[in-house]
Amino acid sequence: MPESRDLRRPLEQELISRGVRMTHQRRLLIQIIQGADSHLDALALWQRARRQDPTLNKVTVYRTLAMLKKYGLVDELDLMHLEGGRHYYEARTTRDHIHLACIKCGRIQEFESSLFEKLKGQIERERRFSIKVVRVEAGGFCDRCKP
Amino acid sequence: MPESRDLRRPLEQELISRGVRMTHQRRLLIQIIQGADSHLDALALWQRARRQDPTLNKVTVYRTLAMLKKYGLVDELDLMHLEGGRHYYEARTTRDHIHLACIKCGRIQEFESSLFEKLKGQIERERRFSIKVVRVEAGGFCDRCKP
DNA sequence: GTACTTGCAAAGATTTTGCTTCCAA
DNA sequence: TTGGAAGCAAAATCTTTGCAAGTAC
Numbered sequence: 001m002p003e004s005r006d007l008r009r010p011l012e013q014e015l016i017s018r019g020v021r022m023t024h025q026r027r028l029l030i031q032i033i034q035g036a037d038s039h040l041d042a043l044a045l046w047q048r049a050r051r052q053d054p055t056l057n058k059v060t061v062y063r064t065l066a067m068l069k070k071y072g073l074v075d076e077l078d079l080m081h082l083e084g085g086r087h088y089y090e091a092r093t094t095r096d097h098i099h100l101a102c103i104k105c106g107r108i109q110e111f112e113s114s115l116f117e118k119l120k121g122q123i124e125r126e127r128r129f130s131i132k133v134v135r136v137e138a139g140g141f142c143d144r145c146k147p
Numbered sequence: 148m149p150e151s152r153d154l155r156r157p158l159e160q161e162l163i164s165r166g167v168r169m170t171h172q173r174r175l176l177i178q179i180i181q182g183a184d185s186h187l188d189a190l191a192l193w194q195r196a197r198r199q200d201p202t203l204n205k206v207t208v209y210r211t212l213a214m215l216k217k218y219g220l221v222d223e224l225d226l227m228h229l230e231g232g233r234h235y236y237e238a239r240t241t242r243d244h245i246h247l248a249c250i251k252c253g254r255i256q257e258f259e260s261s262l263f264e265k266l267k268g269q270i271e272r273e274r275r276f277s278i279k280v281v282r283v284e285a286g287g288f289c290d291r292c293k294p
Numbered sequence: 295g296t297a298c299t300t301g302c303a304a305a306g307a308t309t310t311t312g313c314t315t316c317c318a319a
Numbered sequence: 320t321t322g323g324a325a326g327c328a329a330a331a332t333c334t335t336t337g338c339a340a341g342t343a344c
Contacts, residue, residue: 021298021343042333057301062334078225080280085232085309086333098266100276111274115266119245120285122262128290129247129256133227136283138267143275168318168323189308204326209309232334233308 010034011073011091018071025049025056029064039077039088039108065089072132080139082106096120098136104145157181158220158238165218172196172203176211186224186235186255212236219279227286229253243267245283251292 011030016022032048033040040048046061068074068089077088080101098116100109116136123129141147158177163169179195180187187195193208215221215236224235227248245263247256263283270276288294 023299023343025300055301059302059335060300063299066335076228078282080282081223084332085234098270100270100274102276103279109274109276111270113266113269115262115269119260119262119266122260123245123247123258123285127247127256127258128293129249129285130288130293131285132250132287134283134285135225135227136281138270138276138278138281140279141277146275146277170318170324172325202326206310206327207325210324213310231307 011068014073015071020067020071025053025060026064026067028052028056029061030068033068033074033089034091036090039079039090041086041088043086045089075133075135077135078137079108080137082139096134096136098138100142101137101139102142102145103139104141107142107144109142158215161220162218167214167218172200172207173211173214175199175203176208177215180215180221180236181238183237186226186237188233188235190233192236222280222282224282225284226255227284229286243281243283245285247289248284248286249289249292250286251288254289254291256289 011034012022012027015026015030020026028049029045032045042058042061042065045065046056046058049056049061065074065076069076073092074089075092077090077099079088079099080103082101082103083106095112096116098111098113100111101107102109120131120134124131158181159169159174162173162177167173175196176192179192189205189208189212192212193203193205196203196208212221212223216223220239221236222239224237224246226235226246227250229248229250230253242259243263245258245260247258248254249256267278267281271278
């Protein structure tokens with residue numbers, strides 16, 4: 001899966017270099033996404049953004065997320081819909097990873113694996129399918145919650 | 148990932164053996180899910196069911212799907228939300244598989260792989276995470292749509 | 295200045311809930 | 320007979336759209 005974009009580059013630079021207009025709303029939202037400790041959904045992102053700019057509208061959050069998704073700068077996750085049907089977002093990193101969602105405590109773990117990379121390669125080769133985004137989510141019991 | 152239930156057993160038998168009440172609505176919905184050629188969402192399932200029983204309510208479809216999901220008899224898919232935020236369902240089969248969604252033509256392919264089985268094993272071992280459901284979805288260009 | 299973006303209000307899409315009636319076991 | 324299930328209507332949740340006003344470049 002060749003990837004020309006340098007994913008370590010901050011989102012703002014990335015957007016500017018693509019000719020996307022930088023508004024202060026976008027700058028704020030991007031900053032929150034990049035600095036987030038956990039996976040945020042639109043509502044959580046909006047709530048954090050409002051602390052800095054109370055006039056920022058929820059619609060702007062949705063539109064900004066759609067824009068970032070369009071440019072492949074964020075990944076959209078379901079995290080097994082442990083609570084409601086919302087989507088979660090994370091800035092795309094250099095390496096794909098798997099999300100493990102504990103159905104008991106709700107903890108989300110991330111997991112990287114060369115087997116995963118091999119699996120992607122296998123799909124691309126055997127199906128001649130060009131992967132643009134890939135999402136792996138597992139639901140189950142984490143080590144702390146295992147019966 | 149040990150799996151005690153015999154997944155080849157028809158859904159109806161499976162439900163009865165679990166003491167679930169069999170209504171004619173459930174029988175009809177299960178039959179459609181098992182015989183479906185493609186992945187159905189709640190609306191599509193309802194539309195097909197209504198051809199046989201015009202009084203069957205959409206809410207019953209949602210409740211039946213929730214029940215089947217609870218018992219682990221169907222898997223819920225997003226298929227990369229190529230069109231809207233709906234969920235798709237498929238009867239659980241003996242072997243997990245990966246869904247490949249073409250972002251150009253919308254075609255959904257399924258892919259089985261021993262690498263995938265190995266990957267699950269690795270997760271269970273290294274994280275001591277007990278996987279109950281796993282969902283792998285890739286979006287990209289299929290062989291017919293590749294530029 | 296101009297085209298793109300925002301805020302606001304409203305609508306749209308999908309799913310869930312409350313409650314009464316009905317039916318499978 | 321009786322507790323669980325279905326139907327109906329209404330609500331809840333999450334997201335998108337139309338349009339006037341604002342703003343980055």
